[in-house]
Amino acid sequence: MDRVSSPGSLFQSRVLVLDGAVGTELERRGVPTPRPLWSAAALLTHPQVVEQIHRDYVEAGAEIIVANTFRTNVRTLRAGVLERGAELNRLALELARKVAQRHEGTQARRHEGGGQSSALPVLVAASVAPVEDCYSPQLVPDEAMLDDEHAQMMAWLKAAGPDLVWIETMNTVREARAAARAAANAGLPCCISFVTRENGDLLSGEPLEAAVAAVEPFGPIALGLNCIPPDGMTRNLPRLRSATQSVGGAHGAETVGDAHPTRLRSATRKAGSAHGTLLAAYAHINNPTPIRGWSFSQQVTPEEYAKYARRWIELGASIVGGCCGTTPAHIAAVRATVDMRAVTRET
Structure with a gap:
């Protein structure tokens, strides 16, 4: 995390652009993603493609780019490669960090040469997914x-x-809490x-507020x-x-030994909601199928997706x-929208 000397500056009074899919992008580029390893298999078979996707x-x-660690957790790696857990997670982070x-x-070279430069570091996040299938809250262990x-x-x-961990697609309260607690105990900002139902409840049926x-x-x-689909994002983000x-936030991570979360938290108070927690929105644009894994038949164009993103910023x-x-292409369209936007957030 020392790579970013002042990460908090990225969170001050601006909208940040997160990357897009890795797993389905591997599939789209013809890389085999067999279960249970799914996208993690590419770390062993096609690391150069993973790196190219990040690039x-x-x-x-x-x-912000998210390393390919969505399926490098204990339960998934028990399918024969558990002893390589540390290695696979390290490799995933190395590929993203290199980019x-x-x-x-x-x-930096462009700036030294007199050209324009954003001079902003790209943050590298590590994905942390549910230990079981994201759409099967009934499988979540105790x-x-x-x-x-x-x-x-x-x-x-x-x-x-x-630089941080991205705990995502959480479908139950207890797993979200367990993952957040583990990140705090490890001194990792997160x-x-x-992932929610159409009505905004978690897939488990538990209230989002809980x-x-x-x-x-x-x-x-x-x-x-x-x-969740773009329309669902627009519908549920206000909730x-x-x-x-309503919660207000206790900001417990500021008491963790590593000072990095504190610097990030201090900056987010200037850009986020009243108590400092930012809102993130990133939707899916196709549907899971029992055979191939994902259907690519129902696409949302980059231009359409950027219009959705503009609305999420307004929200x-x-x-x-x-x-x-x-x-x-979708992320490029979002980037263009963010750069040219005159979006006013609703209060």
Whole structure:
């Protein structure tokens, strides 16, 4: 995390662009993603494609790229490669970090040569997914088991050195809480995102407000929604915003030994909601199928997706990106919208 000397500056009074999908982008590029490893298999078979995807997102304008650690957790790796857990997480972070550092080097050289440069570092986040299938909340184990598995995952990630962890697609209150607690105990700043039903409840049927209340004491930088359709994002984001404002936040991560979360939290107070927690929004644009994994038949064009992103910014989102099915073209369209926008957030 020392790579970014002043990460908080990225969160001051501006909208950040998150990257898009990795797993479905691997599939789109012809890389096999067999279950249970899914996207993690590419770390062993096609690391150069993983790196290229990260590079394409940065070139599209992403300021946060998420390493390919969505399926490098304990439960998934028990399918024969558990002993390589630390190695796979380290490799995933190395691939993303290499791209981020190359981008920063290019920006620095451009600036030294008298050209324009954003001079902004690309943050590298590590994805932390549910230990079971994202759409199967009934499979989520008890909290003691969740604590053990997420603690191991955070230990692997801590050693690999991301700028932050991105806990995403959380479908139950207890797993969101367990993952947030593990991140705080490891001294890793985190963002947390939930997957919801059409009505805004978690897939488990638990209220979104209960999930927000469960994780806020651990001081997340941002709370978000992901892996839901764009229309669902537009419909449910106001509920998330209301929940974060109602809870108020205990900001427990500021008491963690590492000072990095504190610097980030201090900056987010200037850009986020009244109590400092940012809102993140990144939707999926195609549907899971039981045979292939994802259907690519129902596409939302980059231009259409950017219009959705503009609306999410109006609704209070400070971080916008893409989930399953989105491509570098979608993120480039979002980047263009953010750069040219005159979007006023609703109060």
